Amino acid sequence: MEIEKNKLINIDEDSDAAIILASELFRSGKVFIYPTDTIYGIGGNPFDENVINRIAELKNRNEAKKFIWLLSDFERVMSYAEIIFDDHLEFLHKIWPAPLTVIVNLNERTSEIIQQKTAAIRVPQNAFCLKLLNEISRPLISTSVNRSGAEPITKIDDIVSNFSKYVDAILFNSKPIESTSSTIIDLTSKKPKLIREGSIKFVELLKYFS
Numbered sequence: 001m002e003i004e005k006n007k008l009i010n011i012d013e014d015s016d017a018a019i020i021l022a023s024e025l026f027r028s029g030k031v032f033i034y035p036t037d038t039i040y041g042i043g044g045n046p047f048d049e050n051v052i053n054r055i056a057e058l059k060n061r062n063e064a065k066k067f068i069w070l071l072s073d074f075e076r077v078m079s080y081a082e083i084i085f086d087d088h089l090e091f092l093h094k095i096w097p098a099p100l101t102v103i104v105n106l107n108e109r110t111s112e113i114i115q116q117k118t119a120a121i122r123v124p125q126n127a128f129c130l131k132l133l134n135e136i137s138r139p140l141i142s143t144s145v146n147r148s149g150a151e152p153i154t155k156i157d158d159i160v161s162n163f164s165k166y167v168d169a170i171l172f173n174s175k176p177i178e179s180t181s182s183t184i185i186d187l188t189s190k191k192p193k194l195i196r197e198g199s200i201k202f203v204e205l206l207k208y209f210s
Helices: 015-027 049-058 086-095 108-114 127-136 156-163 202-209
Strands: 008-010 032-035 040-043 068-070 100-105 118-122 140-144 169-172 183-186 193-196
Touching: 008 015, 015 032, 015 127, 015 169, 032 127, 040 068, 040 156, 049 140, 086 202, 127 140, 156 169, 183 202
Parallel strands: 008 169, 032 169, 068 118, 100 183
Antiparallel strands: 032 040, 040 140, 068 140, 100 118, 183 193
């Protein structure tokens, strides 16, 4: 079914309506596309198995591969994560919000709920995302708008053409957004490990740990 016209929302024209719609979709177990501090993301509730399966299916992606979570601030991150190294805590306090995703250990409660020990988490440098995350008070899935193995789609016309049939809403900006994905590092052990270099260079990040 084609996406309804009222489910294609220009955030720049009505940000409040976009926040209300996205939060309602999140809470009702729906899937939507939205702009982040890097590229457009496919979003939904990471604690809803149907949402996870639906996103994995529309991306033709192995369900064992986990999705990035966005959270509103460092304190919210610590509701789900267990970060034991002081320099990691200090680093994240300084760097976020930023287009940097970190893989961290989850606390026991969260790990038991979702049956995984780690998660890739980011506090995004994007006003719309932060407002939405504050509104839902939960982690939000953020995965690139593409089929598995293909390049992320960053132009809104192409996103509508390729994905409007498979999501419940598309929220977009008038101006083109960043076309570079976030940098991903692994902080599950003492020494930071580069997983993917994106908007921020790994060599710049290492300066925080010297």
